[in-house]
Amino acid sequence: MAENILQVASLSKTYSGVKALVDFDFSIKQGEVHCLVGENGSGKSTFMKIIAGVVRPDRDSRTQILINGKQFRRLTPKDSMNEGIQVIYQDLSLFPNLTVAENIAMNQRIEENRKTVSWKEMRRTALDSMEQISVKLDPEELVENYPIAKQQLVAICRAITSGVQLLIMDEPTASLGKTDVEHFFKVIRKLKERGISALFIGHKLHEVFAIADRITVIRDGKRIKTFDSVSETNEHEITELMTGKKIDSSKRYESKTNGKPLMEIRGLSKSGQYSDVNFTLYPGDIIGIIGLTGAGRTELALSVFGLNKPDTGEILIDNKPVSIESTRDAIKNEIALVPENRLVQGLFTEKTIMDNVLITTIDEFRKYGPFLSKKEMVDSANSWIDKLNIKTPSAKLPVKQLSGGNQQRVVLSKWLATKPRILILDGPTVGIDVGAKAEIHRYIQEMAQDGIGIIMMSDEIHEVLHNANKILVMREGRIIKSADATSLDETDLMQLLQ
Amino acid sequence: MNVSTLLRKATSRQEFYLISVIITFSVIMGFINPAFLSFENFFDVLNNCATLGVMAVGVLLVMISGGMDVSFSAIAAVAMYVTVSVLNVHGGTVFYAFAMAGIIGGLLGLVNATILSYFQISALIITLATSNVFYGLLLQLVPRAHITSIPKFLADFGNWIVLPIISFEDGKTIGLSAIAFAMILVMLIMSIVLRYTSIGRNVYALGGSREAAERAGISIWKTQFFVYCLAGMLAGIASILNVSMIRYVNPFNVYNVLMDVIAAVVLGGAKLSGGSGTIFGTFLGVFTLYMIKNSLILMGIPSTWDSVIVGLIIIVSVAFTASRKKPA
DSSP states (O other): OOOEEEEEEEEEEEETTEEEEEEEEEEEETTOEEEEEOOTTSSHHHHHHHHHTSSOOOOOTTOEEEETTEEESSOOHHHHHHTTEEEEOTTTTOOTTSBHHHHHHHHHHHHHTOSBOOHHHHHHHHHHHHHHTTOOOOTTSBGGGSOHHHHHHHHHHHHGGGOOSEEEEESTTTTOOHHHHHHHHHHHHHHHHTTOEEEEEEOOHHHHHHHOSEEEEEETTEEEEEESSGGGOOHHHHHHHHHTSOOOTTOOOOOOOOOSOSEEEEEEEETTTEEEEEEEEOTTOEEEEEOOTTSSHHHHHHHHTTSSOOSEEEEEETTEEEOOOSHHHHHHTTEEEEOSOIIIIIOOTTSBHHHHHHGGGGGGGEEETTEEOHHHHHHHHHHHHHHTTOOOSOTTSBGGGSOHHHHHHHHHHHHHTTOOSEEEEESTTTTOOHHHHHHHHHHHHHHHHTTOEEEEEESOHHHHHHHOSEEEEEETTEEEEEEEGGGOOHHHHHHHHO | OOHHHHHHHHHTSHHHHHHHHHHHHHHHHHHHOGGGGSHHHHHHHHHHHHHHHHHHHHHHHHHHTTOOOOOHHHHHHHHHHHHHHHHHHHOOOHHHHHHHHHHHHHHHHHHHHHHHHHSOOOHHHHHHHHHHHHHHHHHHHSSSOOBOOOOHHHHHHHHOEEEEEEEOTTSOEEEEEHHHHHHHHHHHHHHHHHHHBHHHHHHHHHHHOHHHHHHHTOOHHHHHHHHHHHHHHHHHHHHHHHHHHHOSBOHHHHHTTHHHHHHHHHHTTOOTTSSOOOHHHHHHHHHHHHHHHHHHHHTTOOGGGHHHHHHHHHHHHHHHHHHOOOOO
16 A cells, blocks of 8 residues: 555644634545545635645644654645645646746746756756656747646646655646546646656546545535545535535426517527527526537627627527627627626626626616716615625625635626526536535526526536526537437436537 | 748747838938938947937836836936036046946835835836936935036047947047947846846746746745846946936936837837846837937937827837737
């Protein structure tokens, strides 16, 4: 049996009275991939930061931190690095304006505290490091010219330059496509072969199952359970352990209202993106359009919202053909879109919740000529916070301080404020943890039951299966299957997506 | 590397466009006024570039680090006045002049850096404020800060042709002046510093991503002190080049080069958001800017148009840098 490279016992951390980590036990063996899964706020980042030496744990005589058999009372970032622990943060912490070689050799240069730099040596370090994990990138190219998946490889190469033994990665697959994830896993397996351990912090369970040797579930700062092999458990069980709630997998959404068609899409095509898309949306419907990244679903969503003009086909609303050529047209037709990348396209993260929620309807608050009624704005914002259960001490909190799930609620309320009849959601729960997901799903269903027609684009099988009454499967720009959700199950969808 | 990748790399660099502009411009101006293409005019332009060029290097450094300095011209005015006053009384050498102005500049830069490291607020606002304080104090303490006579050694330095190319019978020589040489030397040294020293690379790293720099263990504090002090120091040195050339001290003139220098640096391809820019690009930026201004004179356009042109150059080059395609 392999040695434990890291072993902690009875680790606790309290932030001003809030227990982030409680009597936490964890170990990782040499050459092992250990996944730590938990919802946001469950304590996994606190644990990561303690191991990186950035956060100091509570004083407790029972606490033990053993790295490579060495006992540590408390870790500094330097101790942690000296023991061969490297952390890759979610934002990668690269220098976009510098070359691949310089980025990879950066840690080494800083560690050795050199006064001058040798470009030849940096190049060699970079090539060495890339060779170790069989990655080929141009060392002279600027990092910003590479897509995010390649940038991540640069971050890994940098981490392994200095005799790394344990690589800690915070949600490394958050922004990767499917093929990139596969390549990334290959790299991790390569590292494993070389005896390097990885602590993988994540929430996409199918990925966790693809890579993990062991899985530890953390909830409310406590270790709930560690599985010594992935075959001992399944995604369903892990989800329940993470949320502490039972989940019924046979549940489907049923549309309650009906009546006249709200919107009809006829033969919509755009060359190179999607072709011959047909469907009819009734009030109360949730149509789930499922397709992997690149299937054309986002492009379709943008077309319906007037941001991507289709070549042919028509859109009917209330049985009348309409032309939607701009977002202005879309809003006039009472259509709203919650985009896939909420941080880039949907939110002013520096601004307050109130500013974000009210931005779409700001004219309604004009009371005295051009002046806004502050009181009505605050009341309105607070009513949205109540309605969508946004967890915040105040409407004046900047959105960037909220968790992903709460940010998504802000985006939702912003568009709901326009009182749309048709709501397009593109990846409504991307990057949100399981518990918050369930709540957003419940809210989406409530909106539909109030008579809004919802089109939900997603690449998650469970999301569409349990929350849509009609499902369209999209592949390479075509609808390859259109059926009621009740007639489909997980395996059907998996096969269709393959 | 084949021709197309070479072309792709070339067209992704600001230097490529600047050289093209310089060549095109020279040809056109050569037709309009043959005097433009003379050796004499070339060295004249180079000589006149020196003050701008040395200041621009300092500003470039600050901009690469993701900061901003608009106090350098005020620093130069103060350093120039104090240095020349002292040397007029006590005498000295050219070396003293540069050392003294450099140290005064560096100390004033230190003021910027200190304020910046204590309060993390916009460098633009801080240096705008310190600029007013420095320049205001100078005018307050010495209301008529003009000095019409300068030490002889400075005037001699201004006349010194280091590398004569053509000598005329009347004793006039054309060639590389000590002033232009000083600028080239500063640029060469700073190119090496930026490319081959850790502190130089840290400046780029800081401008690329402050957070990543912090996590990588780069001292933000040290790097910022380095760039702001050096920018002040170079402004001081530049002021001595200016006084050796013009031969009298007029703080107002030096104070007014602010926009020219910033225009030259952004024209040279430095991004206001930090992280990019080269000394060679800045040199070309300075050269192009001065060439344009110089040709306005040759074409007989009143110098009152200068500020219009400089403003337009800033707009065009910022827009151009922002829209320039990255190599795929």
